[in-house]
Amino acid sequence: MSAFSALLSRDLRLALRQSADSLTVIAFFAIATVLFPFGVGPEAEVLSRIAAGVVWVAALLAALLSLDRVFVVDFEDGTLDQLILNGQSTVLVVLAKVLAHWLTTGVPLIIMSPVLAVTLQLPSEGYGVLVLALLLGTPTVSLIGALGAALVLGARRGGVLLSLLVLPLYIPVLIFGTAAIEATITGMPSQPMLSILAGLALIAAALCPFATAAALRQAAE
Amino acid sequence: MVFAGLGFELAAGGAMVLRGPNGSGKTTLLRLMAGLARPVAGRLLWSNAPVEDPEALARRLRFIGHQDAIKTAFTVRENLAFWAAFWGTGEPALIDRAMDTFGLAALADFPARLLSAGQRHRLALARLIASPVPLWLLDEPANALDDRSTGALTNTIAEHRARGGMVVLASHGADLVTGGTTLALDNFTPTAAQQWVEL
Numbered sequence: 579m580s581a582f583s584a585l586l587s588r589d590l591r592l593a594l595r596q597s598a599d600s601l602t603v604i605a606f607f608a609i610a611t612v613l614f615p616f617g618v619g620p621e622a623e624v625l626s627r628i629a630a631g632v633v634w635v636a637a638l639l640a641a642l643l644s645l646d647r648v649f650v651v652d653f654e655d656g657t658l659d660q661l662i663l664n665g666q667s668t669v670l671v672v673l674a675k676v677l678a679h680w681l682t683t684g685v686p687l688i689i690m691s692p693v694l695a696v697t698l699q700l701p702s703e704g705y706g707v708l709v710l711a712l713l714l715g716t717p718t719v720s721l722i723g724a725l726g727a728a729l730v731l732g733a734r735r736g737g738v739l740l741s742l743l744v745l746p747l748y749i750p751v752l753i754f755g756t757a758a759i760e761a762t763i764t765g766m767p768s769q770p771m772l773s774i775l776a777g778l779a780l781i782a783a784a785l786c787p788f789a790t791a792a793a794l795r796q797a798a799e
Numbered sequence: 800m801v802f803a804g805l806g807f808e809l810a811a812g813g814a815m816v817l818r819g820p821n822g823s824g825k826t827t828l829l830r831l832m833a834g835l836a837r838p839v840a841g842r843l844l845w846s847n848a849p850v851e852d853p854e855a856l857a858r859r860l861r862f863i864g865h866q867d868a869i870k871t872a873f874t875v876r877e878n879l880a881f882w883a884a885f886w887g888t889g890e891p892a893l894i895d896r897a898m899d900t901f902g903l904a905a906l907a908d909f910p911a912r913l914l915s916a917g918q919r920h921r922l923a924l925a926r927l928i929a930s931p932v933p934l935w936l937l938d939e940p941a942n943a944l945d946d947r948s949t950g951a952l953t954n955t956i957a958e959h960r961a962r963g964g965m966v967v968l969a970s971h972g973a974d975l976v977t978g979g980t981t982l983a984l985d986n987f988t989p990t991a992a993q994q995w996v997e998l
Contacts, residue, residue: 580885581887584885585885592873594874595873655866655870656866659868661885662857663833665854665886666856667854746942787894799836
């Protein structure tokens with residue numbers, strides 16, 4: 579457990595000292611979202627119709643921007659070898675890295691999302707469920723993203739490869755994430771969609787860390 | 800295949816120097832012993848029992864390679880403290896001792912990005928003292944070190960062996976150990992008849 583907390587606190591302190599990395603992601607999220615009112619025009623009906631989808635897509639793309647750095651820095655400076663030799667389990671390294679990624683990327687995106695939804699005229703009843711859906715969906719984004727990031731370690735143009743690998747896997751999260759918000763706005767229950775999002779997160783939590791650990795060991799070899 | 804037909808053993812307090820030209824497999828052998836790479840064939844034994852749990856092996860060894868695994872945003876002390884906490888070995892007093900031994904005490908609160916290549920390598924080596932384990936695997940540890948630091952490293956290795964520790968190091972430069980065995984890896988370039996590696 580000490581290895582887990584040591585690595586988690588190291589990653590959080592690193593993110594704090596190199597806060598430009600996290601801020602870039604949040605700035606990208608804000609700019610990508612704000613572009614839409616300029617592109618599709620300021621009509622409230624059009625914007626509120628697409629608001630949920632735009633916030634979700636922008637959040638996924640913003641998260642993607644941060645993913646290629648999850649392991650690559652440690653891989654390049656030799657830290658990854660030492661992390662693997664922790665004497666307990668490589669899965670523990672993966673869990674700490676994923677949690678750190680979620681705290682430094684997922685959580686800021688969740689906090690920013692209601693503000694950006696305002697610029698897209700999201701109907702007022704949608705805000706609560708927007709935050710809830712992101713809260714349930716972003717852990718899956720971090721878990722799957724870490725797997726992709728581990729698989730492309732050592733590859734040329736890893737960042738591009740990563741998006742091709744990972745974005746298709748985000749489709750279920752995107753579908754049920756937006757569907758939950760749409761349902762609430764149109765007066766339907768959102769609970770089934772939220773349950774599916776939670777289910778996706780649990781499946782990802784059960785499978786991804788082991789696959790990611792195997793990919794990391796492969797990359798170190 | 801890098802080498803075949805290779806076998807050796809190391810007793811407590813023992814030291815082995817791997818010698819051979821570039822590409823003869825010194826780093827590969829060290830990474831095999833660390834469990835970072837897997838042999839095509841062969842066995843790794845600890846106290847005459849096969850190593851079945853690579854994690855248990857990892858708890859007993861420290862591998863210092865060419866890459867220093869240093870976070871430049873942290874200070875020298877923070878770098879050492881992180882690894883000591885991560886590996887769960889050692890105590891705070893050992894961190895100070897490690898910095899003293901490798902002449903880093905004056906730099907303790909400097910960010911690691913200000914360090915020179917030699918100082919960065921000394922910081923990597925200081926982990927050996929800050930987080931003690933029985934087996935040290937050192938890949939050309941004298942690279943980038945000045946004479947004084949090479950002396951400190953030689954003394955550190957001697958003390959470690961006096962306490963029953965073991966050292967395997969790859970080197971083609973100065974002698975860092977007295978006594979100990981030498982393994983010349985270019986004698987083990989594989990032939991078709993030797994498709995096995997015994998460690």
